[in-house]
Amino acid sequence: MKNVVSQRFIKCHDKLKAEKRIRSSRAFALSLNYLPQSLSEILKGRRDVTIELLRQSIAKYKLNPVYLFTGDGPMFMTEESNQNFRILTTITTPDADELIVHVPLPAQSVYAAELSDPSFVQSLPTYSLPDYKYKVGTHRSFDVPGDSMEPTLFEGDKVVCAFLEPTLWQSGIKDNYAYVIVTRSDVVVKRVRNFLADSKELEVISDNSFYDTYRIPLSDLREIWYVRARITPFLPSPQNIQRYVHDEMSELKATIAQQGKLINRLGVSVEKVLNRSSRDQ
Template sequence: MKSSLPIEILRFKELRESLDHTQQSFAEQLGIKNSTADIERGKSKISGAILVELMEKFQINPLWLYGKSNRKKLDTTINTSPKVITVTPDNNDGIVLVNVKAAAGYPHNLQDLDWYEELPAFSLPLPEYRNATYRGFQVQGDSMLPGLYPKEWVLGKAVESISQLSNNTICVVVMHDSVLVKKVQMHSTDEKLSLISLNPEYPPITIDAFQVQELWEVTSKISAEFDENAGNLALSQIQQSLSDLKNEINQLKK
């Protein structure tokens, strides 16, 4: 027997069950007293306040709920791809270099072609840098120590949307007022992001996803510094570890 309940009621119940909510727990999520039983029986209507909660918390398309669309979820994809693509005189993708000084004006000049022409650019004849857009950014401050040092350069690969990014990836995050190099940690709703520093002295920063204008996944870095003692340091660390292990073994034998 065909149900006489309106389609929005049927889809409301279908949604609750697909989310593994009870009538009580779903009511709590939507700010409804007691349970959703009256709504699912057709005794109460879906109010505007409930509709807002469905949109904000579960990204539900209201047109789907009322049978006017087959697309269940709202399109919340945020375009983080580069606003300007540069090419070198030989028609290769150019890797524009954005130093610390230029980074201050970068968020405000994302679509200014003349501004980009003032920045240095180069190309790399390596296969891993083909068929993708890269950009170089200079690291500012010590928040990414010990992985990245001040004034080093990172090369970032353009990311079209946040949904394409792997969690806990180091990125150059271009917001409306700043450019930050951070590890990006995504939240379960995709509406919030945490920007994590490698240096534990800096606390995480939580931002709304819509604040991100461009996103560049860091794939490599360029450093002018060379630590001549790095090999000796590594060797001394190995020797110390072996010595500590030997002492532990001797203690066990006693």
Template sequence: MSTFADNIRFLRVKRGLSQHAFANDILIISRDRYSKYESGRSEAPYEVLIKISKYFNISIDLLLTVDIRKYPLEDILKLPDNRIVLPVVVDQLGNNSIEIVPQKASMGYLSGYSDPEYIESLQRITLPFLTNGKYRAFPAQGDSMPPFKDGSYIIGKYVENIDDLKPNKSYVFVTLNDGISYKRLKTKKKKSITVVSDNSFYEPYDIPLSEIIEIWQYASGIFPQDFDSINFENYDLQEVFSELRNTITELENKVLAIKNQTM
């Protein structure tokens, strides 16, 4: 039995339709022909797939690859292009279940974000104060967004529409080229967005909209045990990096001046 066969039988029964009614009235084909699709004895042609997809408002990709019986249709969040379902899973107390993307395998998220089995394999936590949305935890890397550093996690709330982005808010951007990055939105343009690090050592840069896979707005953070918030507050990291950048610029200018004198 195929995933597609299981899905169309599940959806048909959920709508309260008989095979005969669904085949004759909706798909305009014979019941015998349809029954072969539902039993897995035959594959549906493209024109039939389109009709089924439009009728149930579920993409062909999902119909063919995802066992939608695992996800209550009224409780799932679909991306705008309907390419994957993001089940909002809750525990017995009604708290949202938050998937944690592992530090060592963060790059694997680029190939696994659209695979429900990969998402289901991730460890989960629940935080009672995070409700009304879909949340996921991503590993922090580098020093571009203090106070987050290696070993920290940024919990993001899924953003459905690019128009919902707000300047000066922080987001986790999942992109084709850069993978997972945590930055602050500076401006929105017609075909790109400009993001900036809280660490002034790093320059702002543009991300083409065509490269963006997912966006998650900052909701909370998880810090390692050795995180010292008191020392961090007394340590002006931005000022240090700013001074370092000025020093590098001065050295570059001196080197350039020496080269010009020798030419």
């Protein structure tokens, strides 16, 4: 009996034939460097589709991986959406429990560049957490790079994140929440404002006011992970604490100075009223 992914794969194959985008099943198999006999076994329900065949089909014929694995969305992707999708490699225990893959800082540039090589993800460290919420869905953790999210997150912290399906980016990304954003060349941790519906961009914001806000176009987005928890291995350095306290004191001084000006203005206004009252008498 075919599994549900194989059934959806066959539907995509049949639609390609019906629309004459492939001449035959044999031509389809050969175009993917796959044995026509093995494809025939899949189409007859005698064996299930392989991950490698799925990867090749997605790359060449733009089969929608979200449809294949969840049943949601269209069977095929547009050129634009095809650039944003990648099959997510996951690691499981012998009992089929999914593990959390950790992406350390030295591996993040390579992680952003890798498109379809599952061996790289399989080489990364994995672990599990006891909370049930980390047993549902796909989770990944990342080292926090740099100081752009101080004082919320510090370099050396780890953030544990839930995977956000690309089909949910437009509606599911919430303004001012923190996300790990994987682009074509980098991994960043930022707060975001969602402009995907209007201008096909995400605006990314640092908690550290030293860093400028900027926008990332949809075409550069690879993966988006919602930050659910932080793991802090150590306290921030004295220099970071001193800078944070200095910034807080500067802001407090500015507030006091502004309130002082308001009080002075109020005093002048009261004095004018009193002088006017004395003259009227």
